[in-house]
Amino acid sequence: MAIVPLKPDTMAADGPAEVFGDWQAGQYLAKVLEMLQPTRKTNLPDLEAMIRRAALDGLDLCDYCEDCYMCRDCIVKEWKEDPGGG
Known part of the structure; x- marks a missing residue:
């Protein structure tokens, strides 16, 4: 994906x-x-914050994943590994 000002x-x-990756x-x-x-106000939830908080609370979202073999490219796995965000 690319954004070009015109x-x-x-x-x-x-x-x-x-340029942004998929x-x-x-x-x-x-x-x-x-x-x-x-x-107007947008209504986009902060999924990163939600997933990090869920990991801190002990919820493992990977338990619900049907694409277990795709962990290498998974942003949820990345956020879960660093629930503090930094």
């Missing part, structure tokens, strides 16, 4: 492209919302 009158690039959907969406500056 000049509205010519639709020509107005700055460098920002695993960076949250960062991509955050950047889009930052650029759009919506006037």
